Amino acid sequence: MLGNEGQAATIKKLLDPASAANTAAATSSWIDVREADGDVVLTNQVGALTGSITWTVEHASDSGGTGAAAITPNEGAYSAGAANQVQKRTVNASAVQGFVRCVGTIVTGPALVAVSLMYRPKNI
Numbered sequence: 001m002l003g004n005e006g007q008a009a010t011i012k013k014l015l016d017p018a019s020a021a022n023t024a025a026a027t028s029s030w031i032d033v034r035e036a037d038g039d040v041v042l043t044n045q046v047g048a049l050t051g052s053i054t055w056t057v058e059h060a061s062d063s064g065g066t067g068a069a070a071i072t073p074n075e076g077a078y079s080a081g082a083a084n085q086v087q088k089r090t091v092n093a094s095a096v097q098g099f100v101r102c103v104g105t106i107v108t109g110p111a112l113v114a115v116s117l118m119y120r121p122k123n124i
Helices: none
Strands: 010-020 036-049 052-060 083-091 099-108 112-122
Touching: 010 036, 010 099, 036 052, 036 099, 052 083, 099 112
Parallel strands: none
Antiparallel strands: 010 112, 036 083, 036 112, 052 099
16 A cells, blocks of 8 residues: 555656757766655656657766666656656666666657656655
């Protein structure tokens, strides 16, 4: 049973809703998830889309991206981003080096995108 997991969850935004013309604009900053327990849940939203976008999750040991590497979500890689689509992926917090970010590789832009994450803090 989930037992108020939603109420206990911490939510953080990775990317504000925006029109991203290229990969740099669809790449979030590094977000600290060292206090996460269990799964880190990422929610990726795509609105209007001219070309294509492919999402990946990366993790690193600090907010500067030291040791950055891709991490495969529990559900596997994201499916190709389509217009007006929401996708959820999870990664086990114990498999993350401490910081995560989401990279939206845009072949042809622009793409309306937003990304957020949720997790349950430790010791709650």
